[in-house]
Amino acid sequence: MSIQLDEAYYSLLHELQAIDFVLVELQLYLDTHPNDAAALQQFNQFVELRKRVVHHYETTYEPLLQFGRSNMPVSSWQWIEAPWPWQV
Amino acid sequence: MWIYEKKLQYPVRVSKCDPMMAKLLMEQYGGADGELAAALRYLNQRYTIPDKVIGLLTDIGTEEFAHLEMIATMIYKLTKDATPDQLKAAGLGPHFAAHDSALFYTNANGVPWTASYIQAKGDPIADLYEDIAAEEKARATYQWLIDLTDDVDLQDSLKFLREREVVHSLRFREAVEILKEKQSEKRFY
Ligand SMILES: [Fe+2]
Numbered sequence: 216m217s218i219q220l221d222e223a224y225y226s227l228l229h230e231l232q233a234i235d236f237v238l239v240e241l242q243l244y245l246d247t248h249p250n251d252a253a254a255l256q257q258f259n260q261f262v263e264l265r266k267r268v269v270h271h272y273e274t275t276y277e278p279l280l281q282f283g284r285s286n287m288p289v290s291s292w293q294w295i296e297a298p299w300p301w302q303v
Numbered sequence: 304m305w306i307y308e309k310k311l312q313y314p315v316r317v318s319k320c321d322p323m324m325a326k327l328l329m330e331q332y333g334g335a336d337g338e339l340a341a342a343l344r345y346l347n348q349r350y351t352i353p354d355k356v357i358g359l360l361t362d363i364g365t366e367e368f369a370h371l372e373m374i375a376t377m378i379y380k381l382t383k384d385a386t387p388d389q390l391k392a393a394g395l396g397p398h399f400a401a402h403d404s405a406l407f408y409t410n411a412n413g414v415p416w417t418a419s420y421i422q423a424k425g426d427p428i429a430d431l432y433e434d435i436a437a438e439e440k441a442r443a444t445y446q447w448l449i450d451l452t453d454d455v456d457l458q459d460s461l462k463f464l465r466e467r468e469v470v471h472s473l474r475f476r477e478a479v480e481i482l483k484e485k486q487s488e489k490r491f492y
Contacts, residue, residue, distance in 0.1 A: 232311070239366060243362055244474075246358045246362055247474055279308050279309050280307070281306060281309075282306060294309075300309060300310055300311045301376035
């Protein structure tokens with residue numbers, strides 16, 4: 216299966232990038248504000264949201280992580296088949 | 304350990320082949336205030352920084368590798384369709400002679416990256432001030448790069464990177480305050 220680099224692909228990728236942006240931002244913020252309960256709660260909320268979007272992405276396209284870190288069984292070795300970040 | 308995630312941190316799109324801009328972007332690839340220097344600087348300092356700041360250096364250092372990949376993607380996309388003549392006209396003739404179209408860790412002038420760009424003083428305040436200065440220099444470089452292109456797609460990605468440097472600088476300043484507080488607590492015992 217090769218990935219169809221269409222509008223649906225880019226919009227899902229962007230959705231994931233947007234969620235990850237929030238998580239990176241909160242991660243760094245929490246590194247210097249570890250007792251901010253609201254930030255912690257928001258972090259947990261986005262972790263849950265991310266799980267759903269990652270599941271959608273990985274089942275539709277390919278695993279995101281190497282070394283078995285992606286939570287999906289593989290039926291073919293998509294890792295080397297699907298395009299790399301600088302190719303899309 | 305580190306795990307690779309097969310996606311960019313933020314989209315990188317370019318609207319034209321532009322080897323001249325690719326050459327300028329190398330400043331943020333293998334230059335003194337570039338992303339490679341940033342990642343290696345923070346990840347190396349973290350082993351001896353006070354515990355309260357190790358997390359921050361680890362996380363920002365890791366994010367810098369994501370930025371390095373974005374810069375690489377920009378350079379790759381801006382040069383992949385360029386002919387040797389176009390590369391030569393853009394000042395990349397010497398680069399092409401040595402590396403073909405491969406990327407290499409040099410600054411915009413073709414000078415290879417060197418560890419002397421970065422510091423590890425072992426003094427937490429000295430190291431963090433170095434990090435703050437590095438972020439401010441990277442932010443300034445991104446502004447000059449934004450000014451040097453009229454490619455709005457490229458500008459969009461560069462603006463994202465510029466804003467990340469602003470946030471990193473802010474977090475490092477907070478880290479300095481955290482360490483100062485800890486020091487003054489000790490003094491009053
Ligand atoms: Fe940075």
